[in-house]
Amino acid sequence: MDSIFLLGEAERAAFLQHTMQTFRCSYICLWSYLPNPSNCLLYLDGLYKEESSQQPSSSSGSLARMLFNAYCESLNYVDLGRIPGFAFKNNLRYLEMKLDDIPRLASSELQMQFYKEAGIKTVVFMGCSSGELELGMTSEPQANLEMEIQNWFPIDHYLSKQTANQNTSSSSSLRSLSLSVNSVEQSPSNFITEPPTKAASSSLLEEANILLRSDALIGRSWNVQFPNIESENDALTKAILAVLTSSSTSQQAAQNMPQSAFRSYPGPVGPRLLSTHQSKKNMFKRAVMFYRNLNMHNVGRAHDQSRIDIGNRPTTAQLHHVISERRRREKINESFLVLRSLLPPGSKKDKVSVLSNTTEFISSLRSQVERLTQRNQILQAQLSMTNESEAGDHLEASPSTERVNVGLTRVSPSTSETRLFDLRVNLRSGEFSLSDFVIRVFGFLKQQRNVNLVSVQSNSRMVESIPVHGLVLRLKVEDGGGRRRRLHPPQSHIVKGDEFDELSFQEAVRRVVADQLS
Amino acid sequence: MDSIFLLGEAERAAFLQHTMQTFRCSYICLWSYLPNPSNCLLYLDGLYKEESSQQPSSSSGSLARMLFNAYCESLNYVDLGRIPGFAFKNNLRYLEMKLDDIPRLASSELQMQFYKEAGIKTVVFMGCSSGELELGMTSEPQANLEMEIQNWFPIDHYLSKQTANQNTSSSSSLRSLSLSVNSVEQSPSNFITEPPTKAASSSLLEEANILLRSDALIGRSWNVQFPNIESENDALTKAILAVLTSSSTSQQAAQNMPQSAFRSYPGPVGPRLLSTHQSKKNMFKRAVMFYRNLNMHNVGRAHDQSRIDIGNRPTTAQLHHVISERRRREKINESFLVLRSLLPPGSKKDKVSVLSNTTEFISSLRSQVERLTQRNQILQAQLSMTNESEAGDHLEASPSTERVNVGLTRVSPSTSETRLFDLRVNLRSGEFSLSDFVIRVFGFLKQQRNVNLVSVQSNSRMVESIPVHGLVLRLKVEDGGGRRRRLHPPQSHIVKGDEFDELSFQEAVRRVVADQLS
DNA sequence: CATCACACGTGACAC
């Protein structure tokens, strides 16, 4: 698997494309590991192909692409145990996740947003020494997927990263940096014999490479086998640190900064390259930035130790700070994105515009709510005027656990001749549509003599994610000849001897509806 | 007027308090001028008194206070010609603005928010050499206000700031800085005879003063008369610049930075003091920052001119950048504040929390709106049915002579994804019962794919002694796989061949009902 | 060449 990381860009792209087609992935993402002190995965390459037809809740496809791009920009610190990063950290050659399992392990909300928007159902993470390969598809997990995928990739030996002991001398370490910096002195020991195959270092080298235009060292494609890599990483880290604190005579023509020594900050974490557009530019930009950051502070002048900072060693301690700050910024930007996504579209994407639009959108919503409630109250009052008795109260009834819920209350004033009833029926079920439900009840009513339908209102709503159908029928019960002696009900409130037996009617309705369920 | 700026804190507060009571102001705000390069007004002191009874749209009073505080934190660059700053720039001793005139000139949205929230109707700005005094009241402008106010303040001679000629030697200038830095050498010419009465310098001095704990120089209350001050300001600016480029031997015990020279960036703009709480702390913090910024870069080592930056003279060009960047940040933060102010209170004030809360608040509002509109329509229909006074009421229900009447209107907000329609069917016929009618329509709907019934309401009534059945169905029309390209369409936005054709649907319903009649 | 908007690294401060 690691060999993927060593391919040239063109071959890699072709391979990813091929892989994607083979497994019908929606997207594919190659995460390369950037070792300590960054210790994170960053995007190396990838593809996203929008589905031509998405069944879930619509929305534009370009949003998913935006989210994908943003996702690719994210850093994923392996120590967090999130995905991506989890497979790499735990040496899992194959890790398959269903949609349900993802939220627990996802690195960011944005990531989840992307999965959701793209309709991803299954994600596969394949760890290797160089990083991770992430495949996502909209289909449900399939039984033979793992085997197929495992067969697809060359069965290279995946060495378990043993927990590194930090004793590696910096002798072999400097070389990798001295390489990346292209200095002349210190061309040490085993440079060729132990090439930096680790993805991270390759990534680092790519940066330096682009910057320095020294393609020679990188261009050659080693056909790998990775030595013990942890030492490699550690070495590289140490190398950087070492050079940073020494007075190197590196010099770099491309930049215009007057000859200066290195900067005290080692690993401003790698670049993110976007596969599609802007990839090169972005990469170059980040590479330049990376390198420039290296040379920013000058520690070189040994005699001038009166520096600005308290200690001129802003090593590891500061580093956490810097990456966590970066994390924070990314979180904020993610939030900005998701916020902007639910604003009325088409406005500027400017940060302050987003905020302003948000405020005015909120206030417009608020006023809308206010207007509506106000109007609502007026209507309600008006209604209760004309149509006294509160019949208008919502179809709620008691929130019982029963699936069927039937209530019958008399609404006509006791003085009145005609007797009006409100029949409330609630049905919680996803199995039947509202219209099925209503038709059923109507069918029953039609059979009933003496009972005329005056009005009906109904709606469905989601309660705890299952639909609840509510139905209120106003019935006019005629005082027809039926004359069924039937004695009523529980309470004292005697409804006087009706030919219309409320309870049995109620029960009948209940049964009619319940039958439909069984 | 300038004398206000020279009062001690206690006297000043008392004076403001008194003034406020006298003119029944809601708030009063003392803006002190910080000269070039900042060239802006910043808050020196002020009061805000909430009205016990606010007639405008309720809301908590504390919101207005929050906005006031935020407003006080703002910087107001005089060159922008906004308020505050306008009166100062144009030497207006009295500038009265009605509410209508304010939006054009207000500096920030936050400011407007405050005015609105506090119910401010009239604002008066009084310029003087030291800055501006801002009075706001909730009453409408009164005819004699200007005279009263002018009488209230001591008629001190207000010198017009002549456009400064930049020739002032830096001799007299260094003193103010050397003063603020508390250095010992260079105690120059006219220090006592020409005390730094300019508000800005006093503000500057306050900073340095707090920082250096040398109260002696400031504590004394001069009873003024202001010399030509422009030279003063300019001098101060030049002084800073001069010191910055020279190798001063200033040293400062309180800070722990090893003795270093000055930084190349002169004017990181003053502090903002809040009168109420946190004032001291914030002020101190800013003061420290101000001073530290002065000493950041060391230009002192003359022999070491190999600096980091391209040119070690980040002078005026960069400076604009710095302040505009600062403006930008402030704008963002203002937006954050006003955004947070209209979120449900009590959550974290954390930036990312604000964003998250905003998103969920928006979606909650949205759902609320949806629920309300739905309920609203139900009520409305209900009302128009039961309460069928002769009205040519809203339901199109044109009292047509037709026996069947079908209407279809879209009710979902245009932003929403799902499309909701209200289908209204009226049937005047004595031949069929309501339930027959309803069942008929339902049967038709059931056949329709893409169309789901959300809610239904219906009734019958007698019109001219024949029954009229009314039926309102809310339908959710699904966006079947069609995947309409959602480029936001300011253009012709043709309703384009939907699988759901409103007109034909309507006609189909009409026919279904009519069939039943024949 | 300006202006604007953004991201970055950094010091300070609060738990």
Next chain:
DNA sequence: TGTGTCACGTGTGAT
């Protein structure tokens, strides 16, 4: 002791 949040100055790219 870190961990997280913030504002600042700065570099850079777009417009």
